[in-house]
Amino acid sequence: MDDMVNDRSGHKEHERYSQRLHQLEQPQPSENDVQREDALQQTLPKLTAKQMQGNRRRYFSVIIPFAVIVLIALYTISPLSKIKTVTVVGNHDLSSSEVQKITNIKPGRYINNVVKSPNAALKAGQKKNPQLKSLKVQRTGLRSVKLTISEYPVIGVINRNGKQQVLLSNGKYRGPNGSLTNFVTYSNFGNAPVHLKITAQEIGTLPAAIHHSISDASFAPTKLNPDRIRLLMNDGNTVYVTADQLGKKMKYYPQIVTKMQGNGVIDLQYGAYSYGYGDKNK
Numbered sequence: 001m002d003d004m005v006n007d008r009s010g011h012k013e014h015e016r017y018s019q020r021l022h023q024l025e026q027p028q029p030s031e032n033d034v035q036r037e038d039a040l041q042q043t044l045p046k047l048t049a050k051q052m053q054g055n056r057r058r059y060f061s062v063i064i065p066f067a068v069i070v071l072i073a074l075y076t077i078s079p080l081s082k083i084k085t086v087t088v089v090g091n092h093d094l095s096s097s098e099v100q101k102i103t104n105i106k107p108g109r110y111i112n113n114v115v116k117s118p119n120a121a122l123k124a125g126q127k128k129n130p131q132l133k134s135l136k137v138q139r140t141g142l143r144s145v146k147l148t149i150s151e152y153p154v155i156g157v158i159n160r161n162g163k164q165q166v167l168l169s170n171g172k173y174r175g176p177n178g179s180l181t182n183f184v185t186y187s188n189f190g191n192a193p194v195h196l197k198i199t200a201q202e203i204g205t206l207p208a209a210i211h212h213s214i215s216d217a218s219f220a221p222t223k224l225n226p227d228r229i230r231l232l233m234n235d236g237n238t239v240y241v242t243a244d245q246l247g248k249k250m251k252y253y254p255q256i257v258t259k260m261q262g263n264g265v266i267d268l269q270y271g272a273y274s275y276g277y278g279d280k281n282k
Helices: 002-025 031-077 096-103 111-116 118-128 193-204 243-258
Strands: 085-089 132-139 144-151 154-160 163-168 184-187 214-219 228-233 238-242 264-267 273-276
Touching (some): 096 118, 096 144, 118 132, 163 193, 184 193, 193 243, 228 243, 238 243
Parallel strands (some): 085 144, 154 184
Antiparallel strands (some): 132 144, 154 163, 264 273
């Protein structure tokens, strides 16, 4: 019995000895190996973090542009991208609806396109109605814009091709859209379009009080003055003036009238003088 116990004890001790001997036979890591292993263990987390950061960057570089494109597409097809309200200011003869029509700036248009291209809208509007002088487009809300315009003033009426048309201060025409009784009538300019334009522009520079006192402007050339214009005034006087001098010389009309004793002729072609209708010597 004692022999069996001794054999078992010896066998276990032999196994421990064998394991110890095997461990001693294994190569022991050097100090450098230990340092490299420690460095590797410290570097691996950093490399992993950089890889994750790089992956995130690549992810966002794809997702963000895609998201922006989707948002733009959604905005474009949504009602938020289109005009809902248009306000027009500065108009006198042109109605708000007419301004919207000729410029094509109206509810339903894409608001960004309208705000970015006011010059194109102005040119389009002037082709349809030459009375439109200037246009400013301002965005006043998410879906609203304000149009600030100016107009070429109406300075008279002319019979053109058998039809009455409104004459503008820029020398162009448009169709009538109301009463024409309070405007200057232009006559005898059928073969003198250049003189008509000059006369219209000159009258357009006059103060309102003088402008509105003119009843009729007609082309009345002579051998001495091929550019003569005759003005019939509402107060009964007749004025003769050279076309391109009309704006400058007619400004003195009120002063000249105060010195007249009755109705008559005021000649502003060469200097300024007046005489009565019955005075044959003048």
